[in-house]
Amino acid sequence: MTSDEHGLPSPPATRDVPALTGTPVGTVACPGDDPSEFEFIAPGDKGLRTGEFVAYNATVAGEQEAILARVTNTTQERGLPGEFLANPDVDPDEVAGALGVPTEDTELSRFTARTIGYFDEQISTFTNPRIQPQPGTRLQLAADAYLEAVLPSADWDSGSGTAHLGWLLNRPHGAANIHIPIDKFAATHLAILASTGSGKSYTASVLIEEMMRPASRAAMLVFDPHAEYDTLPEMRRDEHSHVFEGDDGYRPEVEIITPDEITIPIPDLTYSDLLALLDGPSDRMRYVLNEAWRDLTGESNHITPQDIINKCEDVEGERSGTVDALAWRLNKSLNRDLFVPAARDELTDLVAPGQVTVLKLNRLSQSDQQMLAAALLRKLYEAREAATRGEDDAIDHPVFSLFEEGHRFAPDGDARSLGILRRILSEGRKFGFGVGIISQRPSKIDPDVLSQCGTQIIMQIQNPNDQQAIRTSVESAGEDVLDELPGLTPGQAVVAGDAMNTPVLLNVRERHTEHGADSPEATKEWKTAHDRLENEPAGVTDAYDDDGDVDETPL
Numbered sequence: 001m002t003s004d005e006h007g008l009p010s011p012p013a014t015r016d017v018p019a020l021t022g023t024p025v026g027t028v029a030c031p032g033d034d035p036s037e038f039e040f041i042a043p044g045d046k047g048l049r050t051g052e053f054v055a056y057n058a059t060v061a062g063e064q065e066a067i068l069a070r071v072t073n074t075t076q077e078r079g080l081p082g083e084f085l086a087n088p089d090v091d092p093d094e095v096a097g098a099l100g101v102p103t104e105d106t107e108l109s110r111f112t113a114r115t116i117g118y119f120d121e122q123i124s125t126f127t128n129p130r131i132q133p134q135p136g137t138r139l140q141l142a143a144d145a146y147l148e149a150v151l152p153s154a155d156w157d158s159g160s161g162t163a164h165l166g167w168l169l170n171r172p173h174g175a176a177n178i179h180i181p182i183d184k185f186a187a188t189h190l191a192i193l194a195s196t197g198s199g200k201s202y203t204a205s206v207l208i209e210e211m212m213r214p215a216s217r218a219a220m221l222v223f224d225p226h227a228e229y230d231t232l233p234e235m236r237r238d239e240h241s242h243v244f245e246g247d248d249g250y251r252p253e254v255e256i257i258t259p260d261e262i263t264i265p266i267p268d269l270t271y272s273d274l275l276a277l278l279d280g281p282s283d284r285m286r287y288v289l290n291e292a293w294r295d296l297t298g299e300s301n302h303i304t305p306q307d308i309i310n311k312c313e314d315v316e317g318e319r320s321g322t323v324d325a326l327a328w329r330l331n332k333s334l335n336r337d338l339f340v341p342a343a344r345d346e347l348t349d350l351v352a353p354g355q356v357t358v359l360k361l362n363r364l365s366q367s368d369q370q371m372l373a374a375a376l377l378r379k380l381y382e383a384r385e386a387a388t389r390g391e392d393d394a395i396d397h398p399v400f401s402l403f404e405e406g407h408r409f410a411p412d413g414d415a416r417s418l419g420i421l422r423r424i425l426s427e428g429r430k431f432g433f434g435v436g437i438i439s440q441r442p443s444k445i446d447p448d449v450l451s452q453c454g455t456q457i458i459m460q461i462q463n464p465n466d467q468q469a470i471r472t473s474v475e476s477a478g479e480d481v482l483d484e485l486p487g488l489t490p491g492q493a494v495v496a497g498d499a500m501n502t503p504v505l506l507n508v509r510e511r512h513t514e515h516g517a518d519s520p521e522a523t524k525e526w527k528t529a530h531d532r533l534e535n536e537p538a539g540v541t542d543a544y545d546d547d548g549d550v551d552e553t554p555l
């Protein structure tokens, strides 16, 4: 492990690949079922687990190459006889003694491993030689420094920013750190998928912290329906200055936009947004509104609900029943604090380099959250398109947008935000617009959206439908890796896709800032709330009758 002057892990400094091999661990027994697989035997006490990396030497085109393989399965090869172990009164050591074998040698394991290949420094990725190791070939544990250098698809010489996500599972804390290239997942998008409570928002916060460090200074926008990212301003605290402060005095800006500050400008809506807001409009109402909206948006950047109603009246030529019905519907849906008349002409308050903006959407309905996302994403996307074409430099830097509860914004079904998200995910790379989708229900995400997320961080997933959705949408994670998902514990993840040369299992690192989304400790909070009620001064309504029963007086 390499670290900086503050002891923080730092990525490999050069493209030079360190030696692959390390401690001897086992011996190849035979080929496996699949042409890329082989089986090997190793003593049980070597601590090898599924997901671990082993290596062997082979001659490829006349050159000696060290070949990397991943352990995909493990079974017991030989242990103490079951009939003795079935009797709990018999000490296993006595059995081993009676058999004449030392206890530490009685466990042998048979492992299946899948060949990944040798690391080709010319093309900075693995090449599978498709040569099976001969039975009897010695295997070694792949060295930490080698794995740090070759697992992520980062170009260490380029000086591009990387995110320290954690360290390889099965290795000691911090022994083999994984730094993933930010440019890769910011360009071809990211998905963080896991069951509830498995560490999605924790991992997303680790990524945000990494992206906001001085080496990256990202422009980030977080759609946060559960107010889980409130603690990010801690990045600016002095105690974290060794992590987040640059030599030039840079510190990340954190803008937390609260629900009452969030607005949707009416001129930023489309005709179909308006229709979606209205309660069951008739065909005639649709026609009138369409005409009115086309005229109005061509004329002004400041539109009130009354302006729309007036324009509808112009289209009809009189205050008809259709206009009255539209007026009732428009007032009902648009006469709320959420909608404002003035178009958003400034986006730089929301996205700026070195700034993460968190939109706390917790008091908005799901359809309002989708409407807000649709209007804002369209604006941002247009700005990025214009900047890339050299037509406007309002947002002249890439943008990365993260969606908590991603299935709300890009559901496998209908949502105002789905169309623009699909577009950004398929074309955003050209315009420097990256998206991160976080979700506990991969099966409820639009399959096109999910399959366009080039890098995946997948944590524990139990639900078979969600596992299946990942299998069909995520090409890069092999069956052997996906089989691990149910057994992962919070904070453990599989990382696969564009940011990696091969999938890895890792422990996500600890956050520098506090985690803002811990589950409430229900029993403790009930007791505290009960004590508070008991000690309330006289005159305050008591939830309980004198006899201790709940007071059922109607409210």
Ligand SMILES: Nc1ncnc2c1ncn2[C@@H]1O[C@H](COP(=O)(O)OP(=O)(O)OP(=O)(O)O)[C@@H](O)[C@H]1O
Pocket (backbone or CB within 6 Å): 194, 195, 196, 197, 198, 199, 200, 201, 202, 203, 440, 490, 491, 492, 507, 508, 509, 510, 511, 515, 517, 518, 519
């Ligand atoms: N890498 C980690 N290191 C330490 N603790 C972690 C890590 N990842 C998760 N945890 C712990 O696991 C718990 C759940 O994490 P988190 O809130 O991120 O889950 P989640 O998947 O986002 O859940 P939800 O779907 O309910 O929002 C947290 O209390 C957090 O403290």
